[in-house]
Amino acid sequence: MDLYGDALNILRETSRTFYIPIVRLPLGLQEAVASAYLCLRAIDEIEDNAELDNPTKAKLLRAISLTLQAGVDGFPVDAFHNGLSTHEDILPEVSLRIREWAILAPATIAPRIWDATAAMADRMAYWAERNWKIDNELDLDRYTFGVAGAVGLMLSDLWAWYDGTQTNRTHAIGFGRGLQAVNILRNHREDLSRGVDFYPVGWSEERMHQYARRNLAMADAYINSLPVGPALDFCQIPLTLAYGTLEALVNGKQKLSRSDVIALIDRLTKMST
Numbered sequence: 117m118d119l120y121g122d123a124l125n126i127l128r129e130t131s132r133t134f135y136i137p138i139v140r141l142p143l144g145l146q147e148a149v150a151s152a153y154l155c156l157r158a159i160d161e162i163e164d165n166a167e168l169d170n171p172t173k174a175k176l177l178r179a180i181s182l183t184l185q186a187g188v189d190g191f192p193v194d195a196f197h198n199g200l201s202t203h204e205d206i207l208p209e210v211s212l213r214i215r216e217w218a219i220l221a222p223a224t225i226a227p228r229i230w231d232a233t234a235a236m237a238d239r240m241a242y243w244a245e246r247n248w249k250i251d252n253e254l255d256l257d258r259y260t261f262g263v264a265g266a267v268g269l270m271l272s273d274l275w276a277w278y279d280g281t282q283t284n285r286t287h288a289i290g291f292g293r294g295l296q297a298v299n300i301l302r303n304h305r306e307d308l309s310r311g312v313d314f315y316p317v318g319w320s321e322e323r324m325h326q327y328a329r330r331n332l333a334m335a336d337a338y339i340n341s342l343p344v345g346p347a348l349d350f351c352q353i354p355l356t357l358a359y360g361t362l363e364a365l366v367n368g369k370q371k372l373s374r375s376d377v378i379a380l381i382d383r384l385t386k387m388s389t
Contacts, residue, residue, distance in 0.1 A: 123150050123220055126210050130157055132377055137353040141346050144222060145278040148229070149350070151221035152270060155233040158214040160263075163240045166310060167206045174241040176200065180214065181241070184234035187227065190219050225277045232270040236263060248312045256316050256327070260293040260300075268292030268338070275347040284341060290334020291351065297328035298358040302371050325362065332358060356384050 127150060128135045138150050162168070162176050179199030183191065196215050204212060221229050239262035250256050268288035275281035300307075300314045301324055307314060315324055335355050342348040357372065360380050364372050372380070 119216055119220060120147060120150075123154060123217065126213070127154060130154075130210055132374065133354055133357055136381060137350045140349055142278075145274065145346055148221040148225050148274055148278070149271075151217050151219075151226065152229045152232065152267075152274070154210060154217035154220070155214060155229060156236060156267065158211040158217060159233060159237045159240060161208050161211045163244060165206065168203070170244045170247060172203075173244040176203070177237040177241040177244065181234040181237040184218065184230040184237070187218070187230050189223070191215050225274065228270065228273050228277070232266060236266060239263065239266075248314060250314055250316050252316050253327070256314070257293075259314065260296045260331075261289060264292035264296030265289035266292065271347075271351075275342075279345065281343060281345065281347050283347075284338060287334045287338035287341070290331045291338045291355070294328060294331035294333075294335040295354055295358050297324065297331055298361050300324065301328060301365055302361055305370075325366075328358075328362060332362075352384055353381060356380050 124135075124139065127138060131153070134153055138146060138153060141149055159177060159180060162173055162180075165173065168176070176199050180196065183195050183199070186195075193215070200207060200212055200214075210217075218230055218233070219226065243259060243262070248259070250259060266289075268291040269285060271291075272283040272285060272288045275283060301321070304313075304315070304321075304324075332355070335358075339348065339351050339355055342351065357377060357380060360372050360376060364370075364376070
């Protein structure tokens with residue numbers, strides 16, 4: 117079986133934002149980032165699943181976390197079976213195949229990805245149990261760190277592992293937080309329709325935009341400090357799309373169209389060549 121070919125197909129189906137920058141990465145780093153993305157997407161699909169109640173989500177996420185924490189040089193074929201098998205009819209393929217994504221990365225960096233996924237799964241379980249109730253900006257910071265800022269830290273570790281690239285870790289958190297804040301803005305109506313509101317109590321759309329832009333300013337600093345190379349090539353694309361999404365929202369659009377995404381990436385690619 118061509119595991120990596122399968123992974124790329126699932127990646128293409130699940131994210132138009134990250135598929136392009138991942139497949140542009142050099143081999144080795146490409147598998148590591150693809151593994152990380154798919155593992156995190158696997159648990160994200162559980163967190164967002166409309167057919168699972170919150171206690172069940174928390175139980176599944178904690179079971180995945182404990183399994184990942186038990187990894188040594190991989191995972192037995194049935195490692196994740198007990199938690200996920202009873203929900204095969206509900207969960208998407210990307211979640212059910214998390215074991216395969218976990219073993220996709222090079223062995224020298226895979227445990228860092230397992231650690232990041234396990235920690236995020238635990239945090240997601242916490243937020244599921246409180247129905248993602250965001251009372252204030254501190255709660256919002258905690259949530260956006262747990263599901264995105266920590267991803268920025270993991271990416272910094274991947275860059276350092278691959279070619280020694282060093283980064284500002286505070287700015288890495290801002291990079292993740294900024295992208296997540298844009299997602300919260302883009303998905304606000306849909307989230308409200310399922311009874312979840314990631315806006316702190318009393319916050320307006322404008323204040324959430326300010327929060328997003330404050331964190332994206334740190335993302336800019338993160339990007340601007342990166343040397344020419346794969347880390348810069350990767351990070352520029354989601355950041356450009358985040359700014360494009362903010363502009364689209366200000367102009368009354370719900371999200372970027374596929375043609376918008378292609379145009380932004382084409383423009384970015386021409387600027388970097």
